[in-house]
Amino acid sequence: MKIILTLLTILCFSVGFSQEKSFSAEALQDVLINTSGSEVTFESVLEMHKGKTVLIDIWASWCKDCIAGFPDLNKLQEDNPNIDYVFLSLDKDTERWKAGIDKYNLQGSHYFIKLGWKGPLCSSIDLDWIPRYILLDESGKIKVYKAITTKNNQLLNQIQ
Template sequence: MKKINYILIFVLSVLSCKAQETPTKFSEAALNDTFITLDGNSISFKEILEANKDKTILVDVWASWCKDCIGGMPKVKNLQKAHKNVTYVFLSLDKTQEAWKKGIEKYNVQGQHYFMQSGWKGPFGEFIQLDWIPRYMVIGQNGKINLFKAIEADDIKIKKIL
């Protein structure tokens, strides 16, 4: 009888699970989340996208304290060399703006830089289901999300899309 109960629970669990769809566009909350620019101004993610309209964007969510993020930087630089027409947007989860700016300089990170003041659990972080950094996304010239999640800059999916 116990075996039948376990089988029944398993079958019901499988049937009740919904496959999670990969988003192709950002939620209003994510678009309205605000970031800090290098000069200290506030900017929404929507404004970042509008400033890069008609461009392919590689988003890199990182932090200067993150060993995996720093280890992945040479791979990002290789992407930048191979795909010069792509815009590289770096969203930092550093603990302070000072640490963020020092990290950009220390690791010579080239691209557009924004500080994620709302952090992991803010509207943007929640929307992208942020559970690990580095985190890479590719946004197409049409503004749609072409790649929702990669954790390695040399992921074959990134290379194919770019």
């Protein structure tokens, strides 16, 4: 009986701590739109932030949980100005996306996910809820794969 309990405990911990360490090739080639209207790949966005810790926030202006989390995100940004903040929007159109950036005064780099939820990026990360936060270290390695609040313990521990 002890062996079974030990194995179950190990299995629970390994599943709980397993996460992706990098993005798939398909995700890296997904097309985003920057605030100037130009198309860029997700890979090129990550390249622009190479050598920096990056917090990716996948959000939408219609998302109540995203909006409710902005005060906590603002506090996190205030406490961690050394992190690059990259916002990826799942809005229905670019006008609503840009209006949301202004309305909520979101500070960071902004991109619109052209193919939305069903595109390569969102599909490859098993996106099932927004907001979704992904933390990358200076080398671009994923440190936190799935957080739905900025108060997530794993996220806060990795930031410090």
